[in-house]
Amino acid sequence: MKNKLAILLVLVMLTLTGCSGKNNVDTAAGEPAESVTKLTMWSMETRNREIIEKSINEFNTAHPDIQITAEYFEDEALKTKMKVAIAGNQVPDIITYWSGETFDTLVATSMLGDITEQLSSDADFKNNVLPGGLETFTYDSKTYAIPVLFSGVSLWYNKEIFADNGLTPPATYDELLAVVDQLNAKNITPITIAGKDRWPVLHWFSYLAQRVGGTEPFEKAKSGEADFTQDSFVKAGELLRELAIDKKGFVNGFLGLDYAAAESLFVNGKAAMYLQGEWAMDSFLDDNFADKVGFVPFPSVAGGSGSVNIYHGGFGAGMAISSKTNQEAAYTAIRFLTDSAQRKEINEGANISPMKNPGLDEANMKPLAYEYDKSISENLEGFFGYYDQVLDAKRADQFLNSVGSIVGQESADVKEELAKVK
Structure with missing residues (x-):
């Protein structure tokens, strides 16, 4: 019985040694190795x-x-x-x-x-x-x-399309609108965007809000100190609606386009500009396309306080x-x-x-x-962070819906839509 107990004790000790958080391996000389x-x-x-x-x-x-x-x-x-x-x-x-x-x-x-x-x-x-x-x-x-x-979102553009049409990459929002007019006049799609996924449209709104009023208004709204009907947000909504509805800057039917379809238009030379994060470069770096792609920071807005070197991301x-x-x-x-x-x-x-x-x-x-x-x-x-990631889930979804209404419904009241985010 004593021999059996001794053997059992040895087995238990071996098991405990093998289950410890450190590995203590005996060397050939019988000395314990470093754990x-x-x-x-x-x-x-x-x-x-x-x-x-x-x-x-x-x-x-x-x-x-x-x-x-x-x-x-x-x-x-x-x-x-x-x-x-x-x-x-x-x-x-x-x-x-x-x-x-x-x-x-x-x-x-x-x-x-x-x-x-x-x-x-x-x-x-x-x-x-x-x-x-x-x-x-x-x-x-x-x-x-x-x-x-x-992660940073930039305005990507097709250098070949710009060169062929005598265009300069826009540094200001007014210049962007002028480029849109010139491209539309030649039946070239100015901007591709995945409206079906909603968040790419929010990128446009977020950048405009930052370029108009800087980052402070969003921080106040996020904390509940103010809401999203502040002047900078309303102005951003109006500028975005001008681009999407008045100027027809986005590809026709953009509200039904998903990410893959929208990106393919840019990669295949069917659209001149594309606002997207650096992850999109994965599809840009093909040998037949990479040399055609250029980028600029999101344009400044006249009278705005947001720097073009502040990136969304x-x-x-x-x-x-x-x-x-x-x-x-x-x-x-x-x-x-x-x-x-x-x-x-x-x-x-x-x-x-x-x-x-x-x-x-x-x-x-x-x-x-x-x-x-x-x-x-x-x-x-x-x-400044992505609105739909920085905000709580409820307000993020409300924001996505409100921005979708601003670019999709000509009769939508910008301030009323933004008031729904609460």
Whole structure:
């Protein structure tokens, strides 16, 4: 009986050793090896998986005491998985996730680690982040993530169409309207837009509101200090209606076009302009089309206070660590993975680096991608978020409906439509 108990005790001890959070592997000489901290990472960057895996392998080789294993999920799948993780208080060691409401919840429920001190001790890296990058993930003066990308919406135009018709890319809204008139006179579709999806129309409204009144009116309306019938919003609605209805600036039937159909018109040379984010470059970089594409910031509005170097978009995703994991090891990992050198190949494609000095190699890039990334790095003064993502779900949907009415119904009263957002 004593022998059986002894054997059972040994088996229990072996089992407990194998289930511990660290791996303690005996060496050939019988001495315990250094313990290994294992980190699990969740990421929605499925498109960049191969590049990220190379970085992880490099990190794991250089840090035998810290080993990262990554899992990748499509957007909706990760959102669902995060809801379950939050409910069970089981957030992974490292997560690449979007800024916004869910990230706010993770911070509010103390599920994420505070990396303020580590960043403060790494001044060169911290100061290399574009304006607003770390601030996006900062709450009560504490920072919880490092941005991995910047998203910015620009006005893309077909250089060939513009050159053939003696047109200059618009720097002001009045110039844009004049270009629309000239294109319509020649039966060329001025602007393609996915009205069926609604949010591309909201991009136009949001930019106009910012160019008219800056970002303060939106912040006041968002907090409830004011509403969306402020003068800058009403003016933006009137300007947008002038473009869409009076000037017929958007492609005929745009309210029935989805994203793919609207984008295909631009890519196939059937429309002269397209307002969209940098993600659209994926479809622009084909060898037969890339050289025809140019871009300008959204035009200024006469008498307005918003700078053209304030972009609609922002730092849409950041890399964070769980508050429950090994803080030193996890920070070491995300600092490595977010470094410009590790994300260089990603940012040389259809992405914008969140760093002032991204270390891009022009020889590896399509000229369009290089020029766009360079333009953002050199000119970005700040950003304002997507209305439908920054607002709560109820007001976001109301805004999408109201803007749709403004561009779709000639008889719609702009102020009355905006008053519905509450």
